[in-house]
Amino acid sequence: MPTRMKIAIGGVVGALSLVGAAAVATAAVSVIVARKVIVPPSRREEDVAIRSVDLDAGLIVLDATADSRLRGEYSLWFTRETGHARIGEIVATTATTVTRRILGVDQGDLAAAKRGRLTGWFYLTxxxxxxxxxxxxxxxxxxxxxxxxxxxxxxxxxxxxxxxxxxxxxxxxxxxxxxxxxxxxxxxxxxxxxxxxxxxxxxxxxxxxxxxxxxxxxxxxxxxxxxxxxxxxxxxxxxxxxxxxxxxxxxxxxxxxxxxxxxxxxxxWIAALDFQVRIRRLPVFVRSFVILLFQKRWGGFFTGLAEPLDIDRLxxxxxxxxxxxxxxxxxxxxxxxxxxxxxxxxxxxxxxxxxxxxxxxxxxxxxxxxxxxxxxxxxxxxxxxxxxxxx
Missing domain, CATH: 3.40.50.1820 (Alpha/Beta hydrolase fold, catalytic domain)
Incomplete structure (x- = not known):
């Protein structure tokens, strides 16, 4: 076989291998995304650091995040969701921190907490x-x-x-x-x-x-x-x-x-999945494959769904x-x-x-x-x- 032909064939095989590897990677990421959407989480991420707590003054200092900067009153879950406090308006801000009022601690030791999660929940019962x-x-x-x-x-x-x-x-x-x-x-x-x-x-x-x-x-x-x-x-x-x-x-x-x-x-749900794929900077094909996993009976092998979902109906x-x-x-x-x-x-x-x-x-x-x-x-x-x- 001529050398040029060998090189050409090798290039084709290499390209196909890369395409195959990319397809496998995309499929693997799609399975992860699909499971994240439909598997009930055992625990939510505590995504905001608690810098300090002064119960006597009724103040808490949090890392500055998109949620912690919002005006209004919110729930703060902490210690793996065994603790719950209600926090109020912002009283001070810096480039990296937000100080808010503590409205009440319903359960848990807020003074010992290092991280927490802000939610829109406000009432527990x-x-x-x-x-x-x-x-x-x-x-x-x-x-x-x-x-x-x-x-x-x-x-x-x-x-x-x-x-x-x-x-x-x-x-x-x-x-x-x-x-x-x-x-x-x-x-x-x-x-x-x-x-x-x-x-x-x-x-x-x-x-x-x-x-x-x-x-x-x-x-x-x-x-x-x-x-x-x-x-x-x-x-x-x-x-x-x-x-x-x-x-x-x-x-x-x-x-x-x-x-x-x-x-x-x-x-x-298609628009919602598009958004999640985009903010995670994932390939656009991921959303299509996630939907396929939801819609097809064979997709249940990867997602754990007992029956396909009717995405069009949603x-x-x-x-x-x-x-x-x-x-x-x-x-x-x-x-x-x-x-x-x-x-x-x-x-x-x-x-x-x-x-x-x-x-x-x-x-x-x-x-x-x-x-x-x-x-x-x-x-x-x-x-x-x-x-x-x-x-």
Whole structure:
């Protein structure tokens, strides 16, 4: 064989080897990304350093981060989420630190903590709101799931709100919304759902991005209707937004739904995955392969999903014409986790039904914390103008 031909063949083999190696690397990264999205985390990252704590003065000094610089009131989890404190407004800043007021320590030794995690959670149970409530169980397809039942001011009525938390958190996330619904005459049902650490696990112990969690919301809707609800507002936070949209369009109890409120929601998982791939500076092919892993039965070998996910069904920008109830969306343009682009696109596609409240600095699911007055005002006004549904 001539030398030139040998060199050419060697070059082709080398190029194919590089292509093959790149494909394998992309596939491996895609599996990691896919599993990160759907595997419930055992523990959340404590991503902010605690520089100092002065309990007598009621002050805490944190590293300056995008979250620690936000105005408002927040939860601080520490010591592997065994400790919880509530922190308030910023009193001083430097180039590298933020000093904030300590509003209270609910559990744990804050003075000994070195790192923590800031969240939009503020209340841990309805008792923190100072309102009456009952601990109840919702009979879901996987077994009883705990929930809180909170009556409205003035006693029971026929208008109910079902509050659905987001991915990798639990039902206390949604308690911030209860007072505004209670004042508007709504019974609040604050629910848990499969794989969230409170409700029963699914067999595969994987998030289904709303494609199966909606069944537990459907069970909550059944409970509400059987206990006198004639009008239901579904309230979904983050992945809970994707979940309530599935319930709205798939539940046999959907006729009782008067409207939907979405806080920092996922209305299109493809857009959300695009964003995550982009901020991690990963190859664009990763998103496509992640979706393939979710959609194909063979993908379950890598992801652990017992059944494929219907990603197309989870895209409500494309399905916008199917919506037939009023929707309020509240989203921040600097969300940091779920881009507001899909929420805005849905509002543009259905201006007849979708009201959009745009924030620009509040980050993911922290809109209430950042500007409580505006957040509660937007929801209160929307509820006041929500058409009554006769059954």
């Amino acid at each position: 309805p008792a923190d709101l100072g309102v009456p409530y009952d601990d109840i169980a919702i009979a879901t397809p996987l077994g009883d799931a705990p929930a809180w039942l909170i009556p409205p001011t003035g006693g029971p009525g026929t208008r109910w709100a079902i509050h659905v938390h987001g991915r990798a958190v639990r039902r206390p996330e949604t308690l911030r919304a209860v007072p505004i619904f209670r004042a508007a005459g709504f019974t609040s049902l604050v629910v848990s759902y499969r794989n969230d650490g409170e409700a029963p696990r699914s067999g595969d112990f994987r998030y289904a991005l709303g494609d199966r969690e909606w069944l537990d919301v459907d069970a909550a809707m059944r409970y509400a209707v059987s206990h006198g609800a004639t009008e239901i507002v579904l309230v979904g936070w983050s992945m809970g937004g994707a979940t309530v949209l599935q319930a709205l369009t798939r539940s046999v109890h959907a006729d009782a739904v008067a409207g939907v409120i979405l806080e920092s929601p996922v209305v299109d 895209d409500f920008v494309s399905r916008a014409r199917e919506l037939d109830r009023p929707v309020l969306i509240l989203h921040s343009d600097d969300d940091g986790f779920v881009p507001s682009t899909a929420s805005r696109a849905l509002a543009v596609a259905r201006p007849d039904l979708v009201a959009y409240e745009a924030f620009d600095t509040a980050r993911h699911t922290k809109l209430w914390n950042y500007d409580r007055e505006r957040w509660e005002g937007a929801i209160g006004n929307w509820l006041a103008n929500l058409p009554r549904r006769d059954r």
